[in-house]
Amino acid sequence: MMIYWIDIIGTFTFAISGALAAWDKKMYHDLFGVFFTGFITAIGGGTLRDVTLGVHPIAWVKDAYYILAISTGVLLTIFFRKRLQQYRKSLLLFDTIGIGFYTILGVEKSLQFGVNPLAAVILGMMSAIFGGVIRDMMVNEIPLIFSRQIYATACLAGGVIFVLLRQLGVPENVNEIVGIITVISIRIISLKRGWSLPHLSRNS
Amino acid sequence: MMIYWIDIIGTFTFAISGALAAWDKKMYHDLFGVFFTGFITAIGGGTLRDVTLGVHPIAWVKDAYYILAISTGVLLTIFFRKRLQQYRKSLLLFDTIGIGFYTILGVEKSLQFGVNPLAAVILGMMSAIFGGVIRDMMVNEIPLIFSRQIYATACLAGGVIFVLLRQLGVPENVNEIVGIITVISIRIISLKRGWSLPHLSRNS
Amino acid sequence: MMIYWIDIIGTFTFAISGALAAWDKKMYHDLFGVFFTGFITAIGGGTLRDVTLGVHPIAWVKDAYYILAISTGVLLTIFFRKRLQQYRKSLLLFDTIGIGFYTILGVEKSLQFGVNPLAAVILGMMSAIFGGVIRDMMVNEIPLIFSRQIYATACLAGGVIFVLLRQLGVPENVNEIVGIITVISIRIISLKRGWSLPHLSRNS
DSSP, X not given: OHHHHHHHHHHHHHHHHHHHHHHTSGGGOBHHHHHHHHHHHHHHHHHHHHHHHTOSSOHHHHOTHHHHHHHHHHHHHHHTTTTTOOHHHHHHHHHHHHHHHHHHHHHHHHHHTTOOHHHHHHHHHHHHHHHHHHHXXXXXXXXXXXXXXXXXXXXXXXXXXXXHHHHTTOOHHHHHHXXXXXXXXXXXXXXXXXXXXXXXXXTO | OHHHHHHHHHHHHHHHHHHHHHHTSGGGOBHHHHHHHHHHHHHHHHHHHHHHHTOSSOHHHHOTHHHHHHHHHHHHHHHTTTTTOOHHHHHHHHHHHHHHHXXXXXXXXXXXXXXXXXXXXXXXXXXXXXXXXXXXXXXXXXXXGGSSBSSHHHHHHHHHHHHHHHHTTOOHHHHHHHHHHHHHHHHHHHHHHTXXXXXXXXXX | OHHHHHHHHHHHHHHHHHHHHHHTXXXXXXXXHHHHHHHHXXXXXXXXXXHHHTOSSOHHHHOTHHHHHHHHHHHHXXXXXXXXXXXXXXXXXXXXXXXXXXXXXXXXXXXXXXXXXXXXXHHHHHXXXXXXXXXXXXXXXXXXXXXXXXXXXXXXXXXXXXXXXXXXXXXXXXXXXXXXXXXXXXXXXXXXXXXXXXXXOTTX
16 A cells, blocks of 8 residues: 555656656747656656566556646646746755655565566666656756766665665565655755765776 | 558558658668668557557567568658658658557557556557657657647547547447547648647746 | 577676776766666667567566676676777677677577567567667767668678578577677678668669
């Protein structure tokens, strides 16, 4: 049950981040562009995850609440666009919440399908970042994952902690919350402090 | 049976539109480039649809007639390239026929697999536009769906009408033809009259 | 058994080619960028193939040795980067070995799943080139397949020879080796001699 709500909240949050990104670009200033970018951002990662795992039919084609969550997210973005003046900050916030929820959801679903823990962590990370990669490519931004910020690394860290706590027998609900908070807080702290990944010089 | 022919005609038409787009760009002026672009345009949307629905194996790997339809489309394009001087107009025509057939096919197949009607319309639209999105990205054009023209909106309208008529018990064959004509005529009329989607200004 | 090793060697080789490509671009000079590009290059083609065929779960999420092969390839690339000064030549070499192994693997797997021989050859080619297409797009190069060199054509030739020898009853192991050598040698010879595909002029 809780895994269902994690999915809905992640989907809703990614829809907002997609709509915000489209909003920030003049070429997407029509209703379709904003909806479409929100939609693709919201379903991208989950679709990749489910297709890789062989889950059918994929959640959003089976259960109409996903499309409802996406539509609500996009409409709220359009409605409150004046208050979201600082697009970039809002975008980063909603993207961060989205990757937190989707990482843990992805790891958990993968483990349920008998995937090995190492691949489960990678698949969790990929499902979390993929929607945003498409979003950034659609609005012609360099994807956040290649910005040398702590981004995918935060997902990996949260996924590893989730898998380790699970091995130690920590209750699933506690485990989920700890995992989500780990991803979000690593991402926020590293953004505030300007942390980045070590640079590998070509001649070192 | 009719659904099979809708698929073959859509595939054939998209292959022509892909080959035409490749033809219009110097970098694709070799046989492989023209064939490959035609092929990807033709199978892109259907593959996305079948993978999302969990249909296996996908039509074109099971049934050799799809590859035959694609090859015929590409070869006809190469053969008649002198008569298709106005690449852009021909491209728009074949693309329009393609999205008409693929929208209705996608909605119908999705409903057969128990998808909810709302998701079926969206999946129908996505299967119709996806091949063209890849085609336009391959030849470095801004995808038609982002051109503020009535494009994906025409697919959505046709899909909605198909679903509504179906609920009303209209015979499947009539329903299919009405749906296809709806998509194609909305697209053509809006192109001729220069209709576009409402622009959402940032400060309104 | 041999098919498993063909897959592991192809995966390992593509991981090196991906890591080398990332290395050659300044924007990827962090550990995550090099690993991620190696990973996506290595799994891209096989994932596309398995998703199209409906194989679940996909090899790399089931069997941890794939991720091990990728990690080894990337780490070896980082470790020996000084000796691989001529990035471009090394990249072409490892990419060539990769497409050789993956073409034959893709054709063989497709035939096992009852795909028609024509589609099997195309799917073998696509699984061989897809990882490299994503790799080249990620590092902002024009994909090798569009460079007018003999590239995808070498894969097609190897796939056709594999299918023909199989019809003639040649033992599977001999057949696999002949197919792989065909792809690799056509690619290397055409690179050395500067062969390219015929150019289709617009006005001819």
